[in-house]
Amino acid sequence: MKILVIGPSWVGDMVMSQSLYISIKQEHPNAELHVLAPAWCCALLERMPEVDKAIVMPLGHGDFKLFERFRLGRQLKAQNYDWSIVQPNSLKSALIPLFSGIKKRTGWKGEYRYGLLNDLRSNKRSFPLMVERYDALAYPKAHMIDNHCLPNLPWPALTVDQKNQQLAVAELQLDTSRPVLSLCPGAEFGPSKRWPEQHYAEVAKQQIEQGKQVWIFGSAKDITVAETIRHSLPAALQSNCHILAGKTSLHQAIDLMALSAMVVSNDSGLMHIAAALQRPLVAVYGSTSPKYTPPLAEQVAVVHTNIECRPCFQRECPLGHLKCLKDLAPQLVINAINKLQERE
The missing domain is CATH 3.40.50.2000 (Glycogen Phosphorylase B;)
Incomplete structure (x- = not known):
């Protein structure tokens, strides 16, 4: 399995997102995990052993730029990803997986993303912590009724050089x-x-x-x-x-x-x-x-x-x-x- 995660744009959120990456690798040990994120977050991704490849997001935080998102999506299509997980809640963050032709696109309900995501989660209030909301996306929708259904929530653990x-x-x-x-x-x-x-x-x-x-x-x-x-x-x-x-x-x-x-x-x-x-x-x-x-x-x-x-x-x-x-x-x-x- 080859997985593309659209990562968050802020340093703290990116650190917390490691819990998701750990859970993905626990559930799918042989999966190849790529994360698309702003350049300033890539140093963090390099300290997360679960991430096989960090891809620099060329667009700035808040930039919509539909054509550039389409072009990036078409470039990523060659990677033949099986699954995409979109961590941000914005509409624009869900466009690249769609343009990449990824069949399974998972994320939380937000900003009218119906159709952009086809594995849409809507029970966000059942997961009060941001890290729980990230981690829940690693598991099938039917299993994620509330935060008590999460396996042992892994904490972020950055490596030191x-x-x-x-x-x-x-x-x-x-x-x-x-x-x-x-x-x-x-x-x-x-x-x-x-x-x-x-x-x-x-x-x-x-x-x-x-x-x-x-x-x-x-x-x-x-x-x-x-x-x-x-x-x-x-x-x-x-x-x-x-x-x-x-x-x-x-x-x-x-x-x-x-x-x-x-x-x-x-x-x-x-x-x-x-x-x-x-x-x-x-x-x-x-x-x-x-x-x-x-x-x-x-x-x-x-x-x-x-x-x-x-x-x-x-x-x-x-x-x-x-x-x-x-x-x-x-x-x-x-x-x-x-x-x-x-x-x-």
């Missing part, structure tokens, strides 16, 4: 003699997911004083936030705080984060990477909820406030106060770190 890891340590002139606290203060979703920089700085200060060093991860968009955290530390402690935001590839970020003794992260793609690496993790939630996209790992502490307006799932605070994040005191995260350390 130790050679690449050591090269990254040398390239960035990092010293691993002190335990590493990794901070992930960014979030592509929007400001309603970002815990304040000053709160991160207080945690960093306390942990450096306890003998750790701090590595701040993120994209180039997070450099300003990372610099604010570092500059908020007392001058004597700043040498133990290293800004990696904007300096690493995704491959390098995965390998370096694997060296963490502890990770503190917003609800973001990096949070899911840390979980998939099974690093001790404190996950900070603002406008979103761990009831939908929890970090999937054993050593996890989830912290959030309990104000009435959360979770609102908005990119920006509709009330303009961001209390769900501002009122989440640094000491709560420090307490969570201490409890995780006690378990080890």
Whole structure:
């Protein structure tokens, strides 16, 4: 069997999608699995041993471009896929499998996809977690009545390239003699997911004083936030705080984060990477909820406030106060770190 998966476009979603790929290979051990995804997600796919081939999606997120989708579909037709699974819910994401002539096309009901998908699932509410919705697509429709019908849900588990890891340590002139606290203060979703920089700085200060060093991860968009955290530390402690935001590839970020003794992260793609690496993790939630996209790992502490307006799932605070994040005191995260350390 040859299978084409239309993968998600966001880093966190792509990490969670590994559960689907694991289940596909468990159900069909001899299947050849290809995943079509944006270029920025391919580094993740390369760290998933279940994926036999990553295919770069040439269209940008949100681009419809019907003719280009048709052309790509006709190119992929030569692969003679037996089955396609469409993870995104958009209409446009279901077009390429149709144009590829794939006979069985599986996905969730969404955006008038009748006819585009012929193995359509409509009981999404029976699977409250996003990862469950992904994983359910690996199994026959008749078996997927609710999430209790899922076999043991496999958690994402990214592989680490130790050679690449050591090269990254040398390239960035990092010293691993002190335990590493990794901070992930960014979030592509929007400001309603970002815990304040000053709160991160207080945690960093306390942990450096306890003998750790701090590595701040993120994209180039997070450099300003990372610099604010570092500059908020007392001058004597700043040498133990290293800004990696904007300096690493995704491959390098995965390998370096694997060296963490502890990770503190917003609800973001990096949070899911840390979980998939099974690093001790404190996950900070603002406008979103761990009831939908929890970090999937054993050593996890989830912290959030309990104000009435959360979770609102908005990119920006509709009330303009961001209390769900501002009122989440640094000491709560420090307490969570201490409890995780006690378990080890």
